Amino acid sequence: MPGEHTGPIEETVPPVTGYRMLLPDQWAQVPLRQGTEEAIRRILDDAYTRMPKDAPPDRIGPYKRELERRFRGAVAQAQQTKALDLYLPVKPMGGNFSLGASILVSETPLPRSAEANDRTDPADLAVQLLSLDGVEGADLSSGEIDGALAVRREHVAEANPGEGAELASRRVEYIVSVPGDPDRWFVAAFSTVGGGHPRDELSEALVEWFDAVMANFRWRRG
Incomplete structure (x- = not known):
């Protein structure tokens, strides 16, 4: 019959256009390339509304200024890395605003030494x-996330006050x-700095939580 196709039909997969990570409401996204200032103002304004109504006026101003200084400092430091997005826990349990953990999302190209070698193993x-x-x-391990090769690295970064890191931190990439x-x-x-030590119970729990977040990571496709 004219127009009848009897050969194999190739299934076209839409290209990846983004990503999706499921995070609790306590976490907020700060885009680092566009819309950064709007996100900062929205997050800070929301934090201010949760301040105690009976807080002394002479303490409200200094608290707001310190909160904004710390928050903007974290965002500025993330922007220096040319990353895409920064996620921070702006509504932790207990109602206190904390910057004790973060997720930084970025994109990286191949190393130059590997660009010309198509036979290099992806891992x-x-x-x-x-x-x-x-x-x-x-610690290194590998596997798959949403059908794509993934390599996981975990280590402890020592404190570096000169770079703004007053405490050692537990890192998982x-x-x-x-x-x-x-x-x-x-x-x-x-x-995360955990409860003040990179290997304490809070750090362990947060690392397990992040592993669960990445286990549910999904690509967005056009």
Whole structure:
């Protein structure tokens, strides 16, 4: 019959246009390339509405200024990394505004040494990408997230007051190959100071929580 197709039908998969992470309401997204100021103002204004109504006026002003200083400082530091999005827990349990944890989302290209070698194993490429910052002694593992290769790295970053890190932090990074685009890698980096020590019970619980977040990570497709 004219127009009848009897051969195999190729299923076209829409290209990846973004990502989706399921986070509780306590966490807020700050886009770092567009709409940053609008997000900052919205988050701060919301935080101000949760201040005690009977708080002394002479304490409200200094509290707001310190809150904004810390929050803007965290955002500015994230912007220096050329990342895409920053997620912060702006409504933690107990009603206190805290910056004790964060998730930084970015994108990274292939290392130059690997661009010309199509035979390089994807997992090896991911490890190369993670090793660019010189972190040693990290725990590495690999698997799949939403059908894409993922490499997980976990380590403790020591305190560095000169860089604004007053406490040591526990860090977990996932680097995920973007489906259909072998030159692009998605990176989600989680950091927490826990209850003041990178190996305390709160840190352990938050790392488990972030692993669960990434287990439910999904791509957005056009």
